[in-house]
Amino acid sequence: MSCAIDRKKLSRSGGDFIDEAHLHELLRRQTDPGEVRDVIAKSLAKRPLQPEEAAVLLATEAPDLIEQIFDAARQLKRDVYGNRIVLFAPLYIGNECTNDCQYCAFRRSNREQIRRTLSPEELRRQVVALEDRGHKRLIVVFGEHPRYDAAFMAECVRQIYSIKSGHGVIRRVNVNAAPLDHEGYKILKAVGIGTYQIFQETYHHETYAKVHPKGTLKSDYLWRLDGLARAMEGGCDDVGLGVLFGLYDWRFEVLGLVTHALHLQEHYHCGPHTISFPRLRPAQGVQLDESHLVGDHEFKRLVAILRLSVPYTGLILTAREPPEVRREVMEFGVSQIDAGSRIELGGYTEAGDAQSMEREQFQLGDIRPLDDVVRELMIDGFIPSFCTACYRLGRTGEHFMEFAIPGFIQNFCTPNALTTLMEYLVDYASPETRTAGEAAIRREVEKLTDGDRKQQLLDRLHRIAESNERDLYY
Numbered sequence: 001m002s003c004a005i006d007r008k009k010l011s012r013s014g015g016d017f018i019d020e021a022h023l024h025e026l027l028r029r030q031t032d033p034g035e036v037r038d039v040i041a042k043s044l045a046k047r048p049l050q051p052e053e054a055a056v057l058l059a060t061e062a063p064d065l066i067e068q069i070f071d072a073a074r075q076l077k078r079d080v081y082g083n084r085i086v087l088f089a090p091l092y093i094g095n096e097c098t099n100d101c102q103y104c105a106f107r108r109s110n111r112e113q114i115r116r117t118l119s120p121e122e123l124r125r126q127v128v129a130l131e132d133r134g135h136k137r138l139i140v141v142f143g144e145h146p147r148y149d150a151a152f153m154a155e156c157v158r159q160i161y162s163i164k165s166g167h168g169v170i171r172r173v174n175v176n177a178a179p180l181d182h183e184g185y186k187i188l189k190a191v192g193i194g195t196y197q198i199f200q201e202t203y204h205h206e207t208y209a210k211v212h213p214k215g216t217l218k219s220d221y222l223w224r225l226d227g228l229a230r231a232m233e234g235g236c237d238d239v240g241l242g243v244l245f246g247l248y249d250w251r252f253e254v255l256g257l258v259t260h261a262l263h264l265q266e267h268y269h270c271g272p273h274t275i276s277f278p279r280l281r282p283a284q285g286v287q288l289d290e291s292h293l294v295g296d297h298e299f300k301r302l303v304a305i306l307r308l309s310v311p312y313t314g315l316i317l318t319a320r321e322p323p324e325v326r327r328e329v330m331e332f333g334v335s336q337i338d339a340g341s342r343i344e345l346g347g348y349t350e351a352g353d354a355q356s357m358e359r360e361q362f363q364l365g366d367i368r369p370l371d372d373v374v375r376e377l378m379i380d381g382f383i384p385s386f387c388t389a390c391y392r393l394g395r396t397g398e399h400f401m402e403f404a405i406p407g408f409i410q411n412f413c414t415p416n417a418l419t420t421l422m423e424y425l426v427d428y429a430s431p432e433t434r435t436a437g438e439a440a441i442r443r444e445v446e447k448l449t450d451g452d453r454k455q456q457l458l459d460r461l462h463r464i465a466e467s468n469e470r471d472l473y474y
């Protein structure tokens with residue numbers, strides 16, 4: 001398989017916009033408390049930060065200033081996202097891969113990994129299992145392999161949207177897969193995917209070359225870096241960035257993410273829909289280089305600083321992290337989490353209580369059932385949401401920025417979150433979770449301003465609880 005990538009197929013904004021010398025220089029600068037407070041004030045005004053400003057937050061080590069960064073991230077999270085946490089589940093469809101990424105159990109040189117691609121019938125069974133647990137949003141994951149071209153991925157997405165089980169239905173399918181050319185993205189947009197995610201893994205060129213061996217498709221730094229610009233030009237306007245924290249200096253990677261977000265905003269008038277920040281985890285046959293591993297305190301700082309840097313970009317905290325870390329980090333700006341996740345191929349019908357590393361990409365930190373996570377979120381004062389309204393009403397890409405309109409949360413997000421939560425409570429929740437959920441809904445409705453929207457919401461909640469009506473959203 002030739003690994004020559006056609007440079008003519010790059011996006012119109014194609015080019016390596018990661019200036020390492022500049023980013024390293026920013027991280028060497030000394031900062032003073034006044035600068036830190038000025039940057040925090042800009043964030044709280046919901047204005048995205050420049051790398052120079054994010055570097056000010058990254059450079060400070062003073063405990064009192066770090067506490068101010070944490071407080072500001074909590075505040076901004078409440079101001080922009082309220083107390084909603086959107087829930088989804090990952091669904092691995094195939095782990096064949098031609099790449100040889102040194103941190104991944106799916107790498108081609110790992111002969112111990114059990115290779116599998118779900119058949120249409122196996123895919124149907126996984127989706128029914130997910131629907132019967134109450135999931136409405138999925139992210140489907142593929143290795144990089146000729147078998148998983150755009151047409152194959154599109155057929156999987158089309159099939160997933162067609163599967164129903166009682167009131168069960170998947171209303172949004174996001175994709176995490178290899179970079180495509182423009183035509184590939186058009187094929188996926190045509191079947192109605194949500195977000196297309198591509199993780200750069202590391203923005204540090206030398207580290208990138210070290211962990212992505214020459215001669216593999218993924219060794220092409222620029223083709224990958226340009227991947228989401230091509231996605232936007234191909235019509236996939238909800239895109240997701242990500243870094244695998246632990247490969248290189250976490251401060252540098254945060255600046256890489258901020259630079260990438262601004263690059264998309266500048267060229268496509270729309271920043272990324274989401275940013276993910278997975279930390280390196282044990283994986284079958286992987287010898288972890290521990291020199292850049294990120295500790296829990298630094299992890300909280302990077303989430304808080306990302307929150308302050310990209311106010312309108314969703315932050316995804318995955319089940320890589322153990323429950324106690326997730327619970328603590330959630331308040332610093334996370335807006336989406338997966339729950340009840342199994343990443344073994346066929347895992348939602350075949351996996352037992354223990355994880356089987358020979359069938360998964362890395363080890364998960366949190367495999368608690370969805371019902372336990374939903375209940376814990378509500379105990380912690382969050383509203384679990386399965387909402388997909390914006391995406392289905394075309395409020396995507398730069399149109400998503402309506403989000404910034406004052407009152408958007410009160411009039412759209414919170415009511416939609418509560419109706420999807422009521423669906424979950426009535427159709428899937430354990431009695432314990434239903435009791436906690438009904439109390440949470442009463443608590444949230446009481447906070448809403450009296451008026452037509454509140455009355456409509458109360459009517460919708462009643463109809464969901466007392467009839468077979470479902471999918472009521474604004």
Ligand code: SF4
Nearest residue numbers: 097099101104106107
């Ligand atoms: S990280 Fe992705 S591309 Fe790399 S080996 Fe694993 S599945 Fe393949």
